[in-house]
Amino acid sequence: MFITFEGGEGVGKSTQIALLATRLRAAGFEVTTLREPGSSTVSEAIRAILLDPAHAGLSARAELLLYEAARAQLTAECVRPALQAGGVVLCDRYCDSTTAYQGYGRGLALSEVQALNAVATGGLVPDVTIVLDLPVAEGLRRAQATAAPDRLEQEESAFHERVRAGFLALAAAEPQRIQVIDAGQTRGDVARAVMDVLTPLLDIPQKTTTGTA
């Protein structure tokens, strides 16, 4: 089972992935957690290029191809082997981020972005995608509370609004695969909403409660 988490800046994807991984491992699943761009040596090197604020002059097409190169390597080196071994793969971002950021955000043709997504992945599509949705200002505030803004976070808020609208448009177009969860709830409520989406798909044993009735 290939599960991806998506959304704008500061929506809490990595926190939710960590919580879910713990829960699934406790239930006996073999879980691999990955992030995009990154998680393989080559893809982490590409990530450093992409997020460095010194690279403000990177063209939209070069940016697109670097994200796709990082993804091609991650897919071949990490995602496919883990799935073939029968595990659950949790990935922090995947192709939908490219459609949202480089397509909707940068304004590159969606057909071109989606064609390159298919080239990079060899046609691999997540079984389930969770979009964590949050107003742009709140997400940027959360993201920048802990670290200096990277090259993407430094984009104007109109860019991030287009990205958010892009994720919601993707979810509306593919309601079977993509579920939107309100990331403005507490961390625990978001985690429960994630489990509500996944429990019927993964056959996760329910937590047992003991006590007197």
Ligand code: TMP
């Ligand atoms: P993050 O993993 O900390 O969210 O940083 C990744 C950044 O890269 C984030 O701003 C989203 C952006 N991004 C794209 O623009 N296109 C992509 O395809 C991916 C995977 C990420």
